[in-house]
Amino acid sequence: MSFKKTVDLxxxxxxxxxxxxxxxxxxxxxxxxxxxxxxxxxxxxxxxGMLSAYLCIPLLNILRRKGIPKGASLLILFGxxxxxxxxxxKQIVDILPDEKEKLELRVQIQYKVNEQxxxxxxxxxxxxxxxxxxxxxxxxxxxxxxNLNDFIALTREERExxxxxxxxxxxxxxxxKRVIGYFEEVSKLPYPIESEETKVESxxxxxxxxxxxxxxxxxxSKIAKLIDALSTWIVLPFVFIFLLVDxxxxxxxxxxxxxxxxxxxxxxxxxxxxxxxxxxxxGTLMQCSLVGLSFFVGLMVIGFDFDAAALIGILAGVANAxxxxxxxxxxxxxxxxxxxxxxxxxxxxxxxxxxxxxxxxVVLVVQVLDNTIFQPMVLGKAVNLHPLVVVLGVTGGSIxxxxxxxxxxxxxIVVFKVIIATIYKQLKLYYIIY
Numbered sequence: 001m002s003f004k005k006t007v008d009l010x011x012x013x014x015x016x017x018x019x020x021x022x023x024x025x026x027x028x029x030x031x032x033x034x035x036x037x038x039x040x041x042x043x044x045x046x047x048x049g050m051l052s053a054y055l056c057i058p059l060l061n062i063l064r065r066k067g068i069p070k071g072a073s074l075l076i077l078f079g080x081x082x083x084x085x086x087x088x089x090k091q092i093v094d095i096l097p098d099e100k101e102k103l104e105l106r107v108q109i110q111y112k113v114n115e116q117x118x119x120x121x122x123x124x125x126x127x128x129x130x131x132x133x134x135x136x137x138x139x140x141x142x143x144x145x146x147n148l149n150d151f152i153a154l155t156r157e158e159r160e161x162x163x164x165x166x167x168x169x170x171x172x173x174x175x176x177k178r179v180i181g182y183f184e185e186v187s188k189l190p191y192p193i194e195s196e197e198t199k200v201e202s203x204x205x206x207x208x209x210x211x212x213x214x215x216x217x218x219x220x221s222k223i224a225k226l227i228d229a230l231s232t233w234i235v236l237p238f239v240f241i242f243l244l245v246d247x248x249x250x251x252x253x254x255x256x257x258x259x260x261x262x263x264x265x266x267x268x269x270x271x272x273x274x275x276x277x278x279x280x281x282x283g284t285l286m287q288c289s290l291v292g293l294s295f296f297v298g299l300m301v302i303g304f305d306f307d308a309a310a311l312i313g314i315l316a317g318v319a320n321a322x323x324x325x326x327x328x329x330x331x332x333x334x335x336x337x338x339x340x341x342x343x344x345x346x347x348x349x350x351x352x353x354x355x356x357x358x359x360x361x362v363v364l365v366v367q368v369l370d371n372t373i374f375q376p377m378v379l380g381k382a383v384n385l386h387p388l389v390v391v392l393g394v395t396g397g398s399i400x401x402x403x404x405x406x407x408x409x410x411x412x413i414v415v416f417k418v419i420i421a422t423i424y425k426q427l428k429l430y431y432i433i434y
Contacts (some may be wrong), residue, residue: 024257042235044404049239052081055281060244074244081240095311100165103158104179108340110152111182114189116339117145126190149189159187265426269419276418280411284321286378287370292317294366295330302358303344308337320370322406323390327367334359385413 056077063073097105118124121138122131130138154162162183168174243250251270258266296313300306312333320326338344338355346358385393393413397405 043401044407045233045236046239047404047408049236050243051281052236053240053243054277055285056081056240056244074241077244078237078241082237092311092314095307095314099161100173100175103154103162103165104175105340106152106154106158107162107179107183107186109336110149110186112339113148113152114145114186117141153186265423268426269422272418272422273415276414277411280414283378287374288317288320288326290374290378291320291326291366291370294369295334295362298362298365299334299359301347302355302362303346304337304341304355308341312337316366323394323410325406327363327370330366331359331363334363385410385417389413 060070060073060077063076064070068076118126121134121141123129123134129135134141162175165171166175166180166183254270255263255266292313294313295316296309299309299312304312312330315333316326316330318326319329335356338359341355344355344358390410393409394406397407397409397412399405401408
């Protein structure tokens, strides 16, 4: 065979190979995108299972080095994983308010919001004249306070339920008299105004202001939601176990898909991505834990009770996995609680100031600790992204995939950044590009 024919044959083979790999990539890209959109509800539990397994791989290796068989090591890790999930779930459920406490909180919040609004505008009631703030901004503030009351206020059915919980004859632990006084005050407010349609519909309602079978329907709805959640999240333990059982078969499969000439590059990319994901996950887990603990300690110091401080700390710590959301959530919930709490007493006497000022102080201290100590020492260069990229990534992820997109926007950007940087270095290293 002549040299020219050999060159033509190799060129033709190279062209066919490129077309094949391009079509294969396009096929997996289209099918993968379709499956993600079609099975959107499975994305979060699958990713949580993958990330949990990824975090446990170093622990599995430690147990194996201690001489523990792989099967026993997997059982230990899975048992620990299940125990942590149930323990944290139980603690959170115990902290969360029950139905009666939710009604009390909403009444307290509505009363305090209107009290603060009247004090801010310098009025004794909604019919009196106020200060200069009211005269200048009254027309703009009025719709805001009305909408806020519409959002917070109890519905007619909830007001009936509140009255039932207030009866000491029917309940051993009735609603506190102070909260009952708040309820009587907010009932006198000029809003929210019940529409005529609502009043007409209420005439046909059943006992206690509830429509017929509404309690049964609510129960069925809760059961249906529980079954739906279990059917979705049942995939999490399977993903967790299968990934821990895998002995590099997934990595080997991905490497085998690559042409031999790109073997080293593919292996380097996977190793770098592996390091980047590991550093990000371990760093983020530690950072979120430190932020949540800092919120908890700070709120306890300024006088919050244990349950409130723990709940706010857990929520702020978990939300801190999404950039900027943790401090915002901690600030928002903290301010709401500070506004409704009564007789707050700081652990340190010299910090006996307004609880709202205390919450602002705690959030400021936590932010300083996070930006100067937690992020540089724990995360290091694992997430070395420009703040604008972070903002755009989180916003874009929320638009496309909602909460899941917000949660995994930054790790996805980190992975793509590592892939692109590695490919660029490898291509330059082998003189494929200048």
